[in-house]
Amino acid sequence: MSTPAAAPPLSALTDREWRLIAAAPHQLLVDGRWVDSENGATFDVLDPATGEVLCAVADATPADGRRALEAAVTAQSSFARTSPRERADILTRAFELLHERIDDLALLMTLEMGKPVAEAKAEIAYAAEFLRHFAGEALRIDGGYQTAPAGDARFLITRQPVGPCLLITPWNFPMAMGTRKLGPAIAAGCTSVIKPAPQTPLSMLALGAILAEAGLPDGVVNIVPCTGANEVIEPLIRSGLARKLSFTGSTKVGKILLEQCADKVLRTSMELGGNAPFIVFEDADLEEAVAGAMTAKMRNMGEACTAANRIYVHESVIEEFGSRLAEKMAALRVGRGTDEGVTVGPLIDEAAQAKVTELVDDAVTRGATVLTGGTACDRVGYFYTPTVLTGVSPQARMATEEIFGPVAPLTPFSTEAEVVAAANDTPYGLVAYVYTNDLRRALRVGEAMESGMVGLNQGVVSNPAAPFGGVKESGLGREGGSIGIDEFLELKYIGIAMG
Ligand code: NAD
Numbered sequence: 329m330s331t332p333a334a335a336p337p338l339s340a341l342t343d344r345e346w347r348l349i350a351a352a353p354h355q356l357l358v359d360g361r362w363v364d365s366e367n368g369a370t371f372d373v374l375d376p377a378t379g380e381v382l383c384a385v386a387d388a389t390p391a392d393g394r395r396a397l398e399a400a401v402t403a404q405s406s407f408a409r410t411s412p413r414e415r416a417d418i419l420t421r422a423f424e425l426l427h428e429r430i431d432d433l434a435l436l437m438t439l440e441m442g443k444p445v446a447e448a449k450a451e452i453a454y455a456a457e458f459l460r461h462f463a464g465e466a467l468r469i470d471g472g473y474q475t476a477p478a479g480d481a482r483f484l485i486t487r488q489p490v491g492p493c494l495l496i497t498p499w500n501f502p503m504a505m506g507t508r509k510l511g512p513a514i515a516a517g518c519t520s521v522i523k524p525a526p527q528t529p530l531s532m533l534a535l536g537a538i539l540a541e542a543g544l545p546d547g548v549v550n551i552v553p554c555t556g557a558n559e560v561i562e563p564l565i566r567s568g569l570a571r572k573l574s575f576t577g578s579t580k581v582g583k584i585l586l587e588q589c590a591d592k593v594l595r596t597s598m599e600l601g602g603n604a605p606f607i608v609f610e611d612a613d614l615e616e617a618v619a620g621a622m623t624a625k626m627r628n629m630g631e632a633c634t635a636a637n638r639i640y641v642h643e644s645v646i647e648e649f650g651s652r653l654a655e656k657m658a659a660l661r662v663g664r665g666t667d668e669g670v671t672v673g674p675l676i677d678e679a680a681q682a683k684v685t686e687l688v689d690d691a692v693t694r695g696a697t698v699l700t701g702g703t704a705c706d707r708v709g710y711f712y713t714p715t716v717l718t719g720v721s722p723q724a725r726m727a728t729e730e731i732f733g734p735v736a737p738l739t740p741f742s743t744e745a746e747v748v749a750a751a752n753d754t755p756y757g758l759v760a761y762v763y764t765n766d767l768r769r770a771l772r773v774g775e776a777m778e779s780g781m782v783g784l785n786q787g788v789v790s791n792p793a794a795p796f797g798g799v800k801e802s803g804l805g806r807e808g809g810s811i812g813i814d815e816f817l818e819l820k821y822i823g824i825a826m827g
Pocket of ligand 1: 496497498499500501505523524525526557560561562576577578579581582584585598599602603632633634728758776798802803
């Protein structure tokens with residue numbers, strides 16, 4: 329890619345931002361080489377704070393996808409033979425490099441995704457942690473040796489890499505959703521083709537360059553940003569060359585991919601959408617519950633699968649909770665994520681802003697009261713004012729759809745049984761948050777939640793050392809924790825006759 333000498337006169341980018349964008353990889357990574365797409369096509373990456381085009385990135389075609397998968401297939405057998413220590417050392421070096429470059433990487437992420445730089449830095453640190461965590465797990469891939477019940481044979485049980493993987497990630501955590509898959513894949517000895525979301529390819533491409541610098545052999549990780557996701561990915565799924573698909577994104581797309589994967593019986597991991605309930609009982613510490621709701625709601629401007637989507641507050645404390653939450657939300661500073669002191673960046677695109685606007689208008693039409701916010705910001709970029717609504721009807725669209733924006737909808741409840749039933753009344757089951765100081769109630773309600781994760785008196789559950797994932801239509805499998813590497817390993821049993 330050519331490097332522009334200086335920003336054009338009307339650009340909102342500073343010289344540093346301009347240089348960073350120009351120096352970042354913009355091509356496909358195939359078999360260890362940076363290449364243009366075979367037909368030379370590119371697509372634009374935009375700054376969601378201004379709508380300005382940041383740069384053009386190579387747009388992979390189905391033929392590019394095929395070349396990338398063939399490179400992964402070719403690299404698979406030699407990579408599977410590398411020692412666990414070798415793979416752990418590469419991951420550890422990449423972890424270190426992410427920290428060394430954290431300022432530039434965070435700024436790059438803010439420019440393409442919009443989140444404030446402080447949040448982008450937190451994401452890079454979180455993303456790096458997956459690499460360090462799985463560097464450790466690479467060394468702990470275990471097996472077994474067992475005597476057959478009849479005593480006439482022995483069972484040798486070992487774990488082997490699944491084989492070449494297809495990895496697909498969303499735009500909301502452009503780097504961490506990549507390392508949450510690549511960390512365990514590399515640790516297990518799997519090669520892969522990864523497709524980032526077209527809104528945010530730059531962070532993933534930067535990660536590809538860092539993995540190469542850390543010593544990852546050519547062809548082990550191939551990166552194919554593209555705008556034609558279905559045209560590029562479906563033939564790869566059906567090719568018979570890949571052994572696994574790991575997807576993070578919407579439930580709608582996850583279901584399509586599951587159907588495609590049935591064709592060749594690919595192993596699948598699915599991290600899909602959520603509709604998290606956040607329950608505040610009357611005995612909760614209200615100050616902590618408000619702080620937890622701020623985290624659970626506002627991390628990533630509400631654009632998180634784990635975002636509190638339905639906030640149920642006991643009727644005796646809802647007024648107090650609502651006014652404290654509204655005060656904190658109104659005090660947030662909305663703006664371009666690169667600006668000092670900004671705590672809320674823009675939404676990812678115009679469609680996201682339009683959807684949040686529609687959902688809020690619908691809730692208000694159905695009787696909700698606006699405590700603060702309630703409108704899109706009157707400025708360039710896809711901003712929405714931090715909003716608190718109270719008295720949100722269970723019939724409102726936002727009770728069943730992911731809001732994916734800075735909107736906190738409060739609904740009162742009176743009994744534990746009623747709120748547990750309401751919280752579980754959704755096809756999703758990713759995470760639930762429960763605030764109470766009654767230990768028995770905490771455990772009872774925690775166990776009753778139909779979700780893969782529960783935050784008890786805490787507004788964040790994501791931790792690379794914990795098993796992240798959902799039940800029901802929120803997904804299949806777990807990422808992170810000691811179990812995360814199992815998604816990339818096959819068990820093999822060798823029977824040994826002892827007659
Ligand atoms: P999305 O499903 O639209 O896209 C996700 C990825 O899939 C993107 O890379 C996209 O280009 C690709 N894609 C879209 N259609 C495809 C197809 N037919 N074949 C192959 N790939 C295809 O989701 P999004 O808008 O990017 O992300 C937001 C969604 O992701 C939300 O629903 C959110 O809850 C979910 N999410 C889940 C988790 C989790 O861990 N459970 C984490 C982050 C985001």
